[in-house]
Amino acid sequence: MTALMLLAALAAPPEFNYDEAEVPDYTLPDVLGDADSPEDWPGRRAEIVRLFEQHVYGVAPPAPEKVTFETRSKTVDAGDGREVEWRTVTITNQTPSGPFTHEVEVFLPAGASAKKPVGSFALIRYTPRSKDPIAPDEPERGYCPWGPITAAGYAVAVVYVDDVAPDDKTRFDSKLLKAYGMDGERPLDGCGALAAWGWAASRFVDYCEQAEDLDAGRVAVLGHSRAGKAAWWAGVRDDRFSIVISNNSGCGGAALSRRRFGETVARINSSFPHWFCPQFDAYNGNEDALPIDQHMLAAAVAPRAVYVASAAEDAWADPRGEFLSLVEANPAFELFGDPALRPEDRPEVGGTVVRGRRGSHLRPGGHGLERFDWDRYLEFAAAYWGEEIK
Numbered sequence: 349m350t351a352l353m354l355l356a357a358l359a360a361p362p363e364f365n366y367d368e369a370e371v372p373d374y375t376l377p378d379v380l381g382d383a384d385s386p387e388d389w390p391g392r393r394a395e396i397v398r399l400f401e402q403h404v405y406g407v408a409p410p411a412p413e414k415v416t417f418e419t420r421s422k423t424v425d426a427g428d429g430r431e432v433e434w435r436t437v438t439i440t441n442q443t444p445s446g447p448f449t450h451e452v453e454v455f456l457p458a459g460a461s462a463k464k465p466v467g468s469f470a471l472i473r474y475t476p477r478s479k480d481p482i483a484p485d486e487p488e489r490g491y492c493p494w495g496p497i498t499a500a501g502y503a504v505a506v507v508y509v510d511d512v513a514p515d516d517k518t519r520f521d522s523k524l525l526k527a528y529g530m531d532g533e534r535p536l537d538g539c540g541a542l543a544a545w546g547w548a549a550s551r552f553v554d555y556c557e558q559a560e561d562l563d564a565g566r567v568a569v570l571g572h573s574r575a576g577k578a579a580w581w582a583g584v585r586d587d588r589f590s591i592v593i594s595n596n597s598g599c600g601g602a603a604l605s606r607r608r609f610g611e612t613v614a615r616i617n618s619s620f621p622h623w624f625c626p627q628f629d630a631y632n633g634n635e636d637a638l639p640i641d642q643h644m645l646a647a648a649v650a651p652r653a654v655y656v657a658s659a660a661e662d663a664w665a666d667p668r669g670e671f672l673s674l675v676e677a678n679p680a681f682e683l684f685g686d687p688a689l690r691p692e693d694r695p696e697v698g699g700t701v702v703r704g705r706r707g708s709h710l711r712p713g714g715h716g717l718e719r720f721d722w723d724r725y726l727e728f729a730a731a732y733w734g735e736e737i738k
């Protein structure tokens with residue numbers, strides 16, 4: 349090998365495994381610890397949250413001492429004869445350095461009122477507003493199909509992460525984290541961007557708690573891909589979310605890190621050093637040393653509802669590893685009387701499985717958030733929240 353070839357080999361990305369037969373043997377950390385009853389579970393849940401703060405996502409800023417909301421509304425045409433309210437909510441948080449403001453865009457079905465508050469989906473969205481605004485004139489568009497969502501009787505709230513932590517390793521700390529004095533060099537458990545994004549989704553629940561027409565007891569949190577990782581963690585931290593949904597969240601989201609299938613911890617930390625806390629680097633190529641794995645987040649949602657959506661051709665996100673997180677959460681859900689999920693319950697392409705408070709589907713096709721996914725979320729929410737789709 350010439351010196352040049354050697355240099356090229358060293359610079360090449362490491363090999364990624366897409367072969368099930370090459371998945372290494374692994375032992376997952378125990379979900380329950382010392383807990384063996386529903387009464388013990390809150391304590392164990394708190395331990396799990398702390399471990400993920402220390403080793404994976406970092407410690408997010410606290411909830412603001414005071415938060416206020418201003419709204420402005422327009423009426424938009426859903427294209428099926430219905431009018432929908434498009435409400436922009438400006439959220440002002442009191443932080444140590446003064447007021448910090450961000451916005452959420454909510455599409456509400458007609459008929460939401462103090463008498464009949466509606467359930468909602470908080471959709472964490474990572475594309476900057478300027479590049480990819482939500483489409484008020486395209487109610488059917490797959491990523492945020494506010495037409496069918498509102499037709500089913502629910503609201504959808506788009507939480508823009510760019511307002512709080514830009515998805516950029518040099519600027520992610522320039523907004524929310526700066527307001528809390530958490531910018532600059534981070535301690536080992538310093539807040540990463542994903543946790544900051546989840547913090548913003550929690551402010552939408554604050555809003556629901558005082559808005560008369562939104563039901564704070566029925567808020568699902570979801571996001572796609574990197575925002576799916578953020579939703580997976582946000583839904584664990586903030587137990588006011590009633591349903592936690594991972595859409596193709598992959599490594600650092602629903603997928604088990606120890607499987608090292610597709611994207612790995614080392615790769616994600618080198619490509620996106622700002623997403624996680626600095627301590628997560630200690631597990632690059634060293635997944636077995638993690639005191640947790642991602643199934644413990646599915647478990648920590650119990651006794652609320654959790655849903656994992658994968659896409660058949662999304663190998664980079666390890667669809668099987670995403671489903672196995674749900675399976676490996678069995679002990680927590682069984683504490684609350686739910687039936688066990690088995691690896692062989694994994695849906696076929698195009699199929700869905702629901703067991704108690706857990707659900708999953710495997711969409712045909714690749715990485716994305718599509719109507720197929722949303723239609724399943726609407727069905728799952730209607731079943732869990734005990735409401736017919738209108």
Ligand code: GTR
Pocket residue numbers: 572573574575598599611616619
């Ligand atoms: C990829 C990254 C994934 C996923 C994806 C996305 O480059 O490796 O973990 O988050 O981006 O967010 O679209």
